[in-house]
Amino acid sequence: MINTLAYAAPSATAPLGPSTIARREPTASDVHIEILFCGVCHSDLHTARSEWPGTLYPCVPGHEIVGRVVAVGSDVKGFVVGETVGVGCMVDSCQHCASCADGLEQYCESGMVGTYNAPDKHTGGYTFGGYSKAIVVDEKFVLHISDKLDPAGAAPLLCAGITTWSPLRHWNVGKGSRVGIVGLGGLGHMGVKLAHALGAHVTLFTTSANKRDDGLKLGADEVVISTDPDAMAAKANSLDFIIDTVSAPHNLDVYLSLLARDGVMTLVGAPPTPHPSPTVFNLIMKRRSLAGSLIGGIKETQEMLDFCAEHGIVSEIEVIQMKEINGAYERMLKSDVKYRFVIDLASLS
Amino acid sequence: MINTLAYAAPSATAPLGPSTIARREPTASDVHIEILFCGVCHSDLHTARSEWPGTLYPCVPGHEIVGRVVAVGSDVKGFVVGETVGVGCMVDSCQHCASCADGLEQYCESGMVGTYNAPDKHTGGYTFGGYSKAIVVDEKFVLHISDKLDPAGAAPLLCAGITTWSPLRHWNVGKGSRVGIVGLGGLGHMGVKLAHALGAHVTLFTTSANKRDDGLKLGADEVVISTDPDAMAAKANSLDFIIDTVSAPHNLDVYLSLLARDGVMTLVGAPPTPHPSPTVFNLIMKRRSLAGSLIGGIKETQEMLDFCAEHGIVSEIEVIQMKEINGAYERMLKSDVKYRFVIDLASLS
Numbered sequence: 220m221i222n223t224l225a226y227a228a229p230s231a232t233a234p235l236g237p238s239t240i241a242r243r244e245p246t247a248s249d250v251h252i253e254i255l256f257c258g259v260c261h262s263d264l265h266t267a268r269s270e271w272p273g274t275l276y277p278c279v280p281g282h283e284i285v286g287r288v289v290a291v292g293s294d295v296k297g298f299v300v301g302e303t304v305g306v307g308c309m310v311d312s313c314q315h316c317a318s319c320a321d322g323l324e325q326y327c328e329s330g331m332v333g334t335y336n337a338p339d340k341h342t343g344g345y346t347f348g349g350y351s352k353a354i355v356v357d358e359k360f361v362l363h364i365s366d367k368l369d370p371a372g373a374a375p376l377l378c379a380g381i382t383t384w385s386p387l388r389h390w391n392v393g394k395g396s397r398v399g400i401v402g403l404g405g406l407g408h409m410g411v412k413l414a415h416a417l418g419a420h421v422t423l424f425t426t427s428a429n430k431r432d433d434g435l436k437l438g439a440d441e442v443v444i445s446t447d448p449d450a451m452a453a454k455a456n457s458l459d460f461i462i463d464t465v466s467a468p469h470n471l472d473v474y475l476s477l478l479a480r481d482g483v484m485t486l487v488g489a490p491p492t493p494h495p496s497p498t499v500f501n502l503i504m505k506r507r508s509l510a511g512s513l514i515g516g517i518k519e520t521q522e523m524l525d526f527c528a529e530h531g532i533v534s535e536i537e538v539i540q541m542k543e544i545n546g547a548y549e550r551m552l553k554s555d556v557k558y559r560f561v562i563d564l565a566s567l568s
Numbered sequence: 569m570i571n572t573l574a575y576a577a578p579s580a581t582a583p584l585g586p587s588t589i590a591r592r593e594p595t596a597s598d599v600h601i602e603i604l605f606c607g608v609c610h611s612d613l614h615t616a617r618s619e620w621p622g623t624l625y626p627c628v629p630g631h632e633i634v635g636r637v638v639a640v641g642s643d644v645k646g647f648v649v650g651e652t653v654g655v656g657c658m659v660d661s662c663q664h665c666a667s668c669a670d671g672l673e674q675y676c677e678s679g680m681v682g683t684y685n686a687p688d689k690h691t692g693g694y695t696f697g698g699y700s701k702a703i704v705v706d707e708k709f710v711l712h713i714s715d716k717l718d719p720a721g722a723a724p725l726l727c728a729g730i731t732t733w734s735p736l737r738h739w740n741v742g743k744g745s746r747v748g749i750v751g752l753g754g755l756g757h758m759g760v761k762l763a764h765a766l767g768a769h770v771t772l773f774t775t776s777a778n779k780r781d782d783g784l785k786l787g788a789d790e791v792v793i794s795t796d797p798d799a800m801a802a803k804a805n806s807l808d809f810i811i812d813t814v815s816a817p818h819n820l821d822v823y824l825s826l827l828a829r830d831g832v833m834t835l836v837g838a839p840p841t842p843h844p845s846p847t848v849f850n851l852i853m854k855r856r857s858l859a860g861s862l863i864g865g866i867k868e869t870q871e872m873l874d875f876c877a878e879h880g881i882v883s884e885i886e887v888i889q890m891k892e893i894n895g896a897y898e899r900m901l902k903s904d905v906k907y908r909f910v911i912d913l914a915s916l917s
Binding site: 317318323326328389456480483486487488489490493494495496497498499500501502503504505506507508509510511512513 | 666667672675677738805829832835836837838839842843844845846847848849850851852853854855856857858859860861862
């Protein structure tokens with residue numbers, strides 16, 4: 220085993236602090252990665268604080284990882300020492316079910332293996348995430364990161380990016396699509412950038428009037444303040460596709476009624492308590508759909524990263540030191556981040 | 569105007585009884601139809617009793633109409649005197665919006681004109697339905713009924729049939745599709761028959777163990793008693809498409825969890841009070857969709873009628889006399905009908 224410096228939550232209530240974890244010795248199919256940057260996702264906070272069931276401690280969060288290859292196993296074909304790579308929300312899956320065969324490992328019938336807090340078949344323990352100096356990952360779950368991309372800004376593409384890219388692609392968003400993005404946070408700002416780059420007409424819905432200029436700068440064609448009933452009514456039946464990135468419970472009908480016939484609204488966040496029940500009438504009268512989508516598969520993650528390299532897209536970030544993570548969590552709870560914290564792992568030593 | 573014998577509800581609380589209504593003189597594009605049979609839909613009851621807002625009295629329900637052409641206007645090209653025809657839930661639409669252009673008049677942007685209780689541009693009043701001896705309808709909303717079909721059994725195809733056919737076709741159900749039908753009533757029994765005839769593997773979900781044999785006879789490959797948790801658990805993640813015909817409020821998660829990845833559940837009935845809010849997790853984890861669907865367009869209604877003629881499909885019915893309608897409503901409220909009442913209009917004189 221390889222002792223590796225990390226930052227861990229020792230319990231649900233204690234702040235994160237320095238820790239040492241054991242990474243496995245790379246197998247023949249593994250890539251050993253020195254982590255340069257790791258994005259900070261809301262899931263990290265939920266898991267570290269046991270706001271979702273099942274957190275094991277010490278817990279090392281982080282699944283928006285960008286690093287440099289320091290070693291590869293003897294069977295590794297796709298990666299070479301020195302190249303910049305990424306690791307997202309998954310580090311393993313069964314590799315033989317229909318979803319894995321379709322390149323949609325996130326829907327693996329046996330359950331994908333999360334980058335942190337998931338059973339680790341190699342060690343018999345559980346996985347540790349990217350708040351650490353290094354990680355060892357099977358090459359099937361390692362992504363190529365173009366040198367054209369800023370490595371810190373690219374980190375959030377591995378979760379926030381793919382979580383919005385996958386539904387945009389699955390529901391065939393492209394030139395002429397009328398797309399709505401609900402919420403301008405880590406996911407929402409990537410949704411705006413990616414939908415815009417795909418050629419869609421993008422309308423951003425936000426409760427914060429002070430985010431209007433940012434929304435337009437990020438690529439939205441229109442920004443609608445969702446608390447303004449007249450502005451919302453003016454958009455009724457006008458959109459083909461909506462990604463709702465808001466995971467706090469809220470009225471879905473307000474957005475479903477914006478969809479044109481056959482429109483689809485996809486939820487990418489699960490609320491801690493249920494949303495109010497959507498009105499069936501709103502689905503029936505225009506043959507609308509309410510759907511959900513979970514991150515994205517490895518193949519489409521690479522596709523997204525290549526697209527971002529081609530179009531010069533990275534996340535809007537605030538780089539922090541590792542020791543600033545606890546304060547960053549507090550700021551995230553106040554939505555005080557534009558639009559993603561990224562940890563510089565050089566600060567961990 | 570043409571005085572026409574009908575059966576009408578004089579108010580929300582009074583029983584239906586004999587009445588005389590005025591039908592317009594046929595215009596150049598109209599078909600004048602002597603009504604032979606009219607199916608009895610739950611919507612008739614909801615409207616007659618003002619359980620939905622906006623009922624105008626006297627109210628003549630009925631939108632599953634089969635009759636014989638007695639006259640055609642000078643511009644009518646598609647119909648001849650003497651032929652058997654049908655009229656469903658709509659008698660008009662704007663004819664120039666995108667939905668009308670797509671043959672999906674039920675989603676007309678200006679609102680389709682219902683066969684009863686809708687504004688009638690010809691008379692300045694409102695429309696009267698099929699509980700009557702005759703009706704005058706623009707040929708665009710008249711359907712051909714093959715002589716191969718029993719005219720009484722064909723009547724419910726105009727609403728119960730098309731309401732299940734349209735989503736089956738829209739979501740590409742065919743050979744190899746794994747389809748669930750929830751509820752064995754007027755809509756559900758047509759859903760089973762049509763999905764089976766389209767080549768799908770059909771699983772019927774019902775709360776009534778005594779409907780098992782009927783379900784199998786109607787074409788279901790399997791019948792699952794939905795109150796049996798083990799039987800339901802055994803079907804988890806196994807279906808591609810579900811039509812939920814139950815309009816009483818119920819737990820949607822029980823059925824959403826039966827869908828495989830990318831599966832769709834379509835609601836065809838709107839509950840009087842909301843269903844419990846579905847769990848977002850159930851949508852996200854398998855990229856499932858919850859959708860709605862409203863009857864069907866004229867073109868697809870004709871397609872369905874032709875398919876039924878080819879495959880010998882009609883509704884399972886109990887023919888009643890016009891004067892039995894009030895008792896039939898009471899029996900419908902107890903689900904005491906297998907599976908649709910059809911009024912023989914010869915009994916109205």
